Amino acid sequence: MSETAMTEAAMSQAAMSEAPVSEAPVSQAAAGEAGRVIAVAEVPVDRRRGGELRVLLGPKTVGSTSGFMGVATLRPGERIGEHYHPYSEEFLYVTRGEITVDLDDQPISLSPGEGLFIPRHTRHRLRNAGTEPAEAVFHLGPLAPRPELGHVDTESAPVAAAPAETST
Numbered sequence: 717m718s719e720t721a722m723t724e725a726a727m728s729q730a731a732m733s734e735a736p737v738s739e740a741p742v743s744q745a746a747a748g749e750a751g752r753v754i755a756v757a758e759v760p761v762d763r764r765r766g767g768e769l770r771v772l773l774g775p776k777t778v779g780s781t782s783g784f785m786g787v788a789t790l791r792p793g794e795r796i797g798e799h800y801h802p803y804s805e806e807f808l809y810v811t812r813g814e815i816t817v818d819l820d821d822q823p824i825s826l827s828p829g830e831g832l833f834i835p836r837h838t839r840h841r842l843r844n845a846g847t848e849p850a851e852a853v854f855h856l857g858p859l860a861p862r863p864e865l866g867h868v869d870t871e872s873a874p875v876a877a878a879p880a881e882t883s884t
Contacts, residue, residue, distance in 0.1 A: 749778045756787055766796045766874040767842065775859065783857025790815065790844035790851075798841040798871040803860040806834040808842075813850025816843045826852070839870055 754772045762769040767790040771777065774784030783804065788796060790813070798818065808817065809831040817824045817832055818841045826832055834840050844850040860866030 752778050754778065759786075764873060765799065765869070767791075767794050767844075769796070775863075781859070783855060783859060785853065785855040788842060788852045788854055789849060790842060791849055792844055792847050795841055795843040795874050797869060797873050798839055799867055799869045800837055800839045801834075801856060801860075801866055802837060802868060803866055804856040804858060805836055806840070807855045808832045808834065809853045811851050811853060813844060813848045814846040815850045815852055816845055817841070818843065841871075 754777050756770055756772065759770045759772055759777065762771075767788055769786060769788050771784050771786040774780055774786070790796070808815075808826070810826045810828050812828055815826045817826060817834075818839075819832075819834065820839050824832060842852070856866070
């Protein structure tokens with residue numbers, strides 16, 4: 717780097733360090749928490765749309781600003797109701813079991829180790845038609861301007877299956 721470039725870089729860095737700093741306290745989650753590890757057991761389960769959805773990394777847990785990532789778990793016969801995302805693309809990666817994704821009414825079967833890209837405005841539903849539990853990691857981005865705008869349901873939420881009873 718030339719001497720002039722080094723001087724300009726040093727002046728720029730000095731100017732940035734003298735920039736006014738907000739005196740209002742900022743929560744770590746609001747500022748973004750680099751390196752924070754979130755375990756599945758730490759986040760609440762959302763069953764409103766079927767299955768078990770858990771957002772591990774998102775605005776509320778780590779202060780992310782570009783998207784969020786979580787895990788969807790489906791017992792045999794369960795589904796996540798059809799919906800679409802007007803602002804976000806969705807990336808889905810199956811880690812366990814078999815999942816069928818109805819993508820604009822076209823069924824696509826996914827096995828462990830396979831991923832699927834779901835473009836914005838594309839209706840989709842996740843189903844577990846198998847006999848074993850299924851799990852997928854999902855990521856959506858970018859974020860909608862407000863959380864309530866990010867997800868549009870196109871069918872009623874499925875009725876949650878009752879836990880299996882055992883007879884004695």
